[in-house]
Amino acid sequence: VVRARDVVKEFKMGNEVVRALKGISLDIRRGEYISIMGPSGSGKSTFFNMIGGIDRPNSGSIFIADSDIAQLGESEMAFLRCHNIGYIFQSYNLLTTMTALENVQLPTIFAGMPAEEGTIRAMEILERVGLGHRLHNKPSQLSGGQQQRVAIARSLANRPSIVLADEPTANLDAKTGKEIIGLLRELNKEEGVTIISATHDPRMLDVSDRVVWVNDGMIDRVENRENI
Amino acid sequence: VVRARDVVKEFKMGNEVVRALKGISLDIRRGEYISIMGPSGSGKSTFFNMIGGIDRPNSGSIFIADSDIAQLGESEMAFLRCHNIGYIFQSYNLLTTMTALENVQLPTIFAGMPAEEGTIRAMEILERVGLGHRLHNKPSQLSGGQQQRVAIARSLANRPSIVLADEPTANLDAKTGKEIIGLLRELNKEEGVTIISATHDPRMLDVSDRVVWVNDGMIDRVENRENI
Ligand SMILES: Nc1ncnc2c1ncn2[C@@H]1O[C@H](COP(=O)(O)OP(=O)(O)OP(=O)(O)O)[C@@H](O)[C@H]1O
Ligand SMILES: Nc1ncnc2c1ncn2[C@@H]1O[C@H](COP(=O)(O)OP(=O)(O)OP(=O)(O)O)[C@@H](O)[C@H]1O
Ligand SMILES: [Mg+2]
Ligand SMILES: [Mg+2]
Numbered sequence A, B: 001v002v003r004a005r006d007v008v009k010e011f012k013m014g015n016e017v018v019r020a021l022k023g024i025s026l027d028i029r030r031g032e033y034i035s036i037m038g039p040s041g042s043g044k045s046t047f048f049n050m051i052g053g054i055d056r057p058n059s060g061s062i063f064i065a066d067s068d069i070a071q072l073g074e075s076e077m078a079f080l081r082c083h084n085i086g087y088i089f090q091s092y093n094l095l096t097t098m099t100a101l102e103n104v105q106l107p108t109i110f111a112g113m114p115a116e117e118g119t120i121r122a123m124e125i126l127e128r129v130g131l132g133h134r135l136h137n138k139p140s141q142l143s144g145g146q147q148q149r150v151a152i153a154r155s156l157a158n159r160p161s162i163v164l165a166d167e168p169t170a171n172l173d174a175k176t177g178k179e180i181i182g183l184l185r186e187l188n189k190e191e192g193v194t195i196i197s198a199t200h201d202p203r204m205l206d207v208s209d210r211v212v213w214v215n216d217g218m219i220d221r222v223e224n225r226e227n228i
Helices: A044-051 A074-083 A100-110 A115-128 A144-155 A174-191 B044-051 B074-083 B100-110 B115-128 B144-155 B174-191
Strands: A002-013 A016-028 A033-037 A059-064 A085-088 A162-166 A194-198 A210-215 A218-224 B002-013 B016-028 B033-037 B059-064 B085-088 B162-166 B194-198 B210-215 B218-224
Touching: A002 A044, A016 A044, A016 A059, A016 A218, A033 A044, A033 A174, A044 A059, A044 A162, A044 A194, A074 A085, A085 A144, A100 A115, A100 A144, A115 A144, A144 A162, A144 A174, A162 A174, A174 A194, B002 B044, B016 B044, B016 B059, B016 B218, B033 B044, B033 B174, B044 B059, B044 B162, B044 B194, B074 B085, B085 B144, B100 B115, B100 B144, B115 B144, B144 B162, B144 B174, B162 B174, B174 B194
Parallel strands: A033 A194, A033 A210, A085 A162, A162 A194, B033 B194, B033 B210, B085 B162, B162 B194
Antiparallel strands: A002 A016, A002 A059, A210 A218, B002 B016, B002 B059, B210 B218
16 A cells, blocks of 8 residues: 655755665555654654655655555645545644644545534544543643644544554553554554554554664664564 | 642633642652653643743742742742753754754853853763764754754753753653663762653653652652662
């Protein structure tokens, strides 16, 4: 469902060029649960932005559901991002002037869902992540872990077939972290959602089909579930 | 060095009132390493903001180095915050238009240190957290874990006697996380810095003198090192 071929990403810093990705190739099958692990600064978030169509690589190509995203126009890419992919960003990216409920409902509005239905859907998912009692709080009125759970709920609003999660459990306590991993696993096993998650959390290893280890912009090794 | 007496904090949400802290009392001795643990939304960051003088409680009192911070004027409080306390916020709070070096040097400018000396000090600490090669990157040009390390370096710029850390290892991989815990422990053991850290990281238990468990705005229990 997602294929990356020799993806290179460079950032220009004055005269210097930082090669964050040095040529990454990876095939991810539909319905897999993949964890991407590696040291801080090794390129996980940059790779996440490439396969999610948020940023374009300098060279190499990315296929999502067999279409080359470099060939897609803006509106086709927006449709794909809105209906097929749910994003959980490392820095949440919540809209600070909207409540938790409005932040989670927003994607349903872009997808054309009637407002009443969208509100019910948003309430359901916020309940599922344990925030039924904080629907009308804005991000500044929520704790770090609560904001992260709003970001997780928002990514699920349009029942995506692929969830791209960047450090989904970073600010969560042991119990809440376990619940979120359980939720992602349930979506994966019962609804066949493909989960691709950049993480430092060793508990993710237990639920992953494969673990991709990156270091300094390259894939170090890929481990299957049996040998973890 | 830090004393809290019956601290209550309430937030108004329309007609509702959320009691984030329901009356917390705690004494922290100079040179201690204290971890505050508890579920997401239990009041750790709110308590952190109270003892750091960032926000005022509705009732109760806080003493830092034996002065009641409610009695301090704005400029005395600013002096205390600038010279004695280093803050590591859960959401980093870096200045997005400044480089890593400028962000770390900024506290030294407020403290009146000559610019040249401040630059050297900032470079030294960034080196110590493994970012000697990213001095001129702005926060948007750094990974999540790198931004967190800039925030940690900034908190140490003025050689504070107290470091208040809110989730210092949340976005760090196992190795970098261990290095940061090692750095905090070194400051604590060798330079006598008092460390107060809100965390979900079980490795913090190994280096803490005491662990304060909070739940729903109250202290559940306090454990000494021997019984952890
Ligand atoms: N400005 C605010 N207005 C209303 N409620 C708030 C506000 N700030 C915090 N809260 C509420 O107070 C409670 C405590 O929040 P706090 O940020 O202290 O939690 P925390 O223990 O740090 O959690 P985490 O581990 O997720 O960072 C939460 O339930 C939160 O929803
Ligand atoms: N806009 C940019 N300009 C310059 N360098 C950048 C930019 N964005 C990222 N980098 C660099 O690219 C490298 C990879 O960053 P990336 O955010 O992908 O790391 P990461 O693996 O997600 O790390 P973490 O675990 O800390 O989140 C880092 O060394 C970072 O400094
Ligand atoms: Mg990252
Ligand atoms: Mg917090």
